[in-house]
Amino acid sequence: MLTVRAPATSANLGSGFDVFGAALERPADVVRVERAEETTIEMTGAGSEFIPEDPEKNTAGAVAEALDAPARIKIDKGVRPASGLGSSAASAAGAALALNELYDRGLSRSELVPVAAEGEALVSGEAHEDNVAPALLGGFTIAADEGVTRVDASIPLVVCLPDIVVSTRDARRVVPDTAAVEDVVDTVGRAARLTTGMHRNDPEMVGSGMEDRIVTPARAELIDGYDEVREAALAAGATGVTVSGAGPGVIAACYESDRREIAGAMLDAFDDAGVESRAYQTRIGDGATIH
Numbered sequence: 001m002l003t004v005r006a007p008a009t010s011a012n013l014g015s016g017f018d019v020f021g022a023a024l025e026r027p028a029d030v031v032r033v034e035r036a037e038e039t040t041i042e043m044t045g046a047g048s049e050f051i052p053e054d055p056e057k058n059t060a061g062a063v064a065e066a067l068d069a070p071a072r073i074k075i076d077k078g079v080r081p082a083s084g085l086g087s088s089a090a091s092a093a094g095a096a097l098a099l100n101e102l103y104d105r106g107l108s109r110s111e112l113v114p115v116a117a118e119g120e121a122l123v124s125g126e127a128h129e130d131n132v133a134p135a136l137l138g139g140f141t142i143a144a145d146e147g148v149t150r151v152d153a154s155i156p157l158v159v160c161l162p163d164i165v166v167s168t169r170d171a172r173r174v175v176p177d178t179a180a181v182e183d184v185v186d187t188v189g190r191a192a193r194l195t196t197g198m199h200r201n202d203p204e205m206v207g208s209g210m211e212d213r214i215v216t217p218a219r220a221e222l223i224d225g226y227d228e229v230r231e232a233a234l235a236a237g238a239t240g241v242t243v244s245g246a247g248p249g250v251i252a253a254c255y256e257s258d259r260r261e262i263a264g265a266m267l268d269a270f271d272d273a274g275v276e277s278r279a280y281q282t283r284i285g286d287g288a289t290i291h
C-alpha cells in the first residue's frame with residue numbers, strides 16, 4: 001500500500017478568516033491506498049467512530065471520485081474530527097497526494113489543492129482551500145481567489161483541544177453578517193502584521209497579528225473556558241492566542257522556550273473550567289509526505 005502522512009492544519013489564525021492557514025508538525029492522519037475496482041474506506045484512530053466510511057460521505061471518497069481513482073483507502077486518524085485542526089482536510093489532502101501518486105496523474109501539489117477542496121465541500125458545504133492548501137503545501141498559506149501563496153515559516157505553537165465538539169457548519173452560523181469599519185481596519189492591520197511576521201519568522205509579530213475582533217469573539221462563546229484559557233496562555237508567555245479553525249481547538253503562538261509552560265497553563269485553565277483537554281506542543285511544519 002502507498003502511505004501518506006497528512007498534517008493537521010489551523011486555518012484563519014484569527015485575522016485571516018477563510019484565507020490564512022498553517023500546517024502543523026503534529027498531529028497528523030496516515031492515509032494508505034491501493035488500487036481497487038471501487039472505492040472503500042476503513043477508518044481507525046481518534047474520533048473515527050464519528051466519521052462515515054461511505055465514500056460518498058467521506059472527504060477521502062470525494063477526492064477519489066474527483067480524481068477518478070478508485071481505491072481501497074485506510075485512514076488512521078491522528079486529527080480528531082470537529083476539532084478546528086483541519087481533520088476533514090487532512091484526510092482529503094492525504095488522499096489527494098496518495099491517489100495522484102498511485103494512479104500517476106501527474107498533478108502538482110498546487111493543482112491538488114482544488115481537488116482536495118472537493119472533500120471540504122462535502123462536509124462544510126463550501127470548497128474552502130484554507131485548510132487543504134497548507135496540508136498539501138506546508139508552511140503558512142494565503143488562500144485567495146487569485147490563488148494560493150505559500151510562505152516558509154517555522155513558528156512554535158501550542159494547540160489545546162478541549163473535549164467539546166464544534167462542527168464547522170455550526171461555527172459558520174455564528175459568523176456575523178456585517179462588521180464595523182473600524183474593526184475591518186484593525187483586522188487588515190493585524191493580517192498584514194501576521195504575514196510580515198511569518199516572512200520574518202517572528203513569533204511576536206505573528207502573535208499580535210492573530211487578534212481579530214470580528215469572527216473570533218462570536219466563536220469563542222461556543223468554547224467553555226475560552227477566555228480563561230486565553231488569559232492563562234498569554235500570562236505563560238504566548239505572543240498571541242485565538243480560536244483554531246472553526247474551534248473548539250485554541251491555538252497559541254510563542255517562543256520555543258515557553259511552549260511547555262503555555263501548554264500546561266492552557267490545560268490547567270480548561271480543567272478549572274470543568275473541561276478535559278489535551279495539548280499539542282507543535283510548530284508550523286511541512287505538507288503531506290509520501291512514505
Ligand SMILES: Nc1ncnc2c1ncn2[C@@H]1O[C@H](COP(=O)(O)OP(=O)(O)OP(=O)(O)O)[C@@H](O)[C@H]1O
Pocket residue numbers: 009011050051052057058059060075080081082083084085086087088089091092123124131166167168169244245246247
Ligand atoms: N476523512 C474524514 N476525516 C474527518 N472528518 C471527516 C472525514 N470525512 C468526513 N468527515 C466529517 O467531517 C466533519 C468534520 O469536519 P469539520 O470541518 O467539522 O472539522 P475539522 O476539519 O476538524 O475543523 P476545521 O475545518 O475547523 O479545522 C465531521 O462531520 C466528519 O464526520
Ligand SMILES: N[C@@H](CCO)C(=O)O
Pocket residue numbers: 011012017018019124128130131168171172245246
Ligand atoms: N476557515 C474555516 C475553517 C474551517 O474549514 C472556518 O473558520 O470556518
